[in-house]
Amino acid sequence: MKVAVxxxxxxxxxxxxQTSEFKIYDVEDGKVTSSKVVSTGGKGHGSLAGFLKDAGVDTVICGGIGGGAKTALAELNIRVLPGVSGKVDEQVESLLAGNLVYDPTIQCSHHGEGHKCHD
Incomplete structure (x- = not known):
């Protein structure tokens, strides 16, 4: 398993x-074997799904996410766990322990100059 946050x-x-970095974790037998922070190289929105697929990621943990990105990730068989906050290492440990708190209904919509995340 490879998890990106x-x-x-x-x-x-x-x-x-809008993330400029992901922390990517290699997981074997339910344990993190390595992790590294990687730059997206300025990629954003739609191109991030391909970036993650090329990195071998199969699970993404994030805060807010738009519908287009959710769809793009799903088409690449990448599981999305949105609505998460806090320290990345702790959230990955929660995932591996089977108790990550996330909200699959979270979806960001852009409104004018800002954006709003809602269910």
Whole structure:
């Protein structure tokens, strides 16, 4: 299993499409065997799904995420676990322990100059 988490200052970054980094974890037998922070290289929104697929990721943990990104990830068989906040390492450990708190109904919509995440 390979898990990617939207990343900023050791916290889950709250907007998938605007993340500039992911922390990617290699997991074997339910344990993290390695992790590294990788830059998206300026990629955003739609191109992030391909970026993650190329990195071998099969699960994404994030805060908010738009419908288009959810669809793009699903088409690549990448599981999305949105609505997460807190320290990235702790959230991955929660996932592996089977008790990650996330909300699959979270979806970001853009409104004018800002954006709003809602169910």
């Amino acid at each position: 939207t990343y900023e200052n050791e916290q889950v970054f709250q907007h998938f499409g």
